Amino acid sequence: MTRRLVFWITLSFGVFMLFQFFIPVVGGAYRKVLDWMQVIYLSSLLVGVIALGLQHLRKVSTLSSGWGYSLVTVAGLVAMPVAAFWGTGESSVFFWLFNNMQVPMQSTVFSLLAFFVASAAFRGFRARSLPAFLLLVSAAIVMLGRVPIGTKLYFDFPAWSQALLDIPSVAARRGILIGIGLGSVATSLRVILGIERGFFGRKV
């Protein structure tokens, strides 16, 4: 019974959202559906946050392996919303925490990429074959074409770099995008028509 209900809800909302694009008369209902989408998403977000908090609280209370990390997660999960209650303006505690903790920590982790890229490039980027050689040359041109030092080395590097981005890269990306688009249409139809039922969950 529940599965049949899920199927009919999916079918009716799927068909509605498909046809509302061509029938502007249903504007009022369409706006309502958009509001519901946000309400449903926020509810699922709340479920996710509660589940994450409980999972980590359990690890802390049982002092299981890595409980220290869980404690930090729970502290962050509680501290930010609590701080936000006292305002989110530029002189608030929330903003101070965001600016002086979250931004530097995330930027630091992201910056480490430069070091790993350098190390990986040194150890793994080898011209072992013709395709690997072409990849290496293309990467070198794009890297030099995007920075001032490349222009100093050879004035036409930016143009070469742009040509690589504009022609072969766009051609490849466009092919991928068309494939993704067709795949999305096929998957959406399978879901709307009830052929794909994985998201229904377990049998009830």
Add this chain to the structure above:
Amino acid sequence: MRLPRRAFAFLAVFAAVTFPLLHPLNISDRVSPEAVKFKALIDSIPAGSVVMVSFDHEASTVAEVRPLATVLARHLFSRDVKIIGLSLFAEGTAIGNQVLSLVAEEYGKKYGQDWVFLGFRPQFQAAILGMGESITNVFPRDYYGKTTSELPLLKEVFNYSQIALVVSVADGDLGYAWVDYAYTRYHARVSAMLTAVMVASYMPLYASGQLSGLVNGLKGAADYERLLDKPGAAIRSMDAQSMAHAVILLLILGGNAAYWWGRKK
């Protein structure tokens, strides 16, 4: 103690990034055609028009996106174009508000009249589609908790029809969502300012004209600063990026030389 070879690579990158930041090299550069086109796009917007700037990025890429957003806000405010700021990524909210309030102060712009910051909305598809119907319906209150329908700027702007351009400052795929939902459904004019790593993904949209403008990473921000003759964080950072690219290329060359030398032996 013998350091592993990887440690030398790390040290080289560290030196390449820090040295130019401490001692600027001031290497001149050619301005990219995309930056020229983007500036012309903004210049074509009449004074008094409204541009929507969406801060669709995480905190981790702040070093690249803040110069992009700052130079855009400076250009818009210098031309008396009004800004509606928002974020579809929770972490972009505080950064977006900070950038807009700092630049607004620099140009003496009044909140509510010359610019507003709507804050964050989750579920980007519904938010983008919803703003095509009514902005105040999606954002009944702004970032500061004020009722949006009472703000003078939003008394004139109802949906994308009154917005001259949407700019997504993004470090991921959210710029695509603006094209999918705002451009396709509501024919809003959309453009993007992106981290360099995302540019290749967006090039098909730019080539087809679905994106009316595109600024490419820190290099694009530096070009934009040069075009406006307002040197800032992007130009300062380009020396570090130059040296880092050069070091990585030297490491690749070194690695290949060692590989071929080894094979010969």
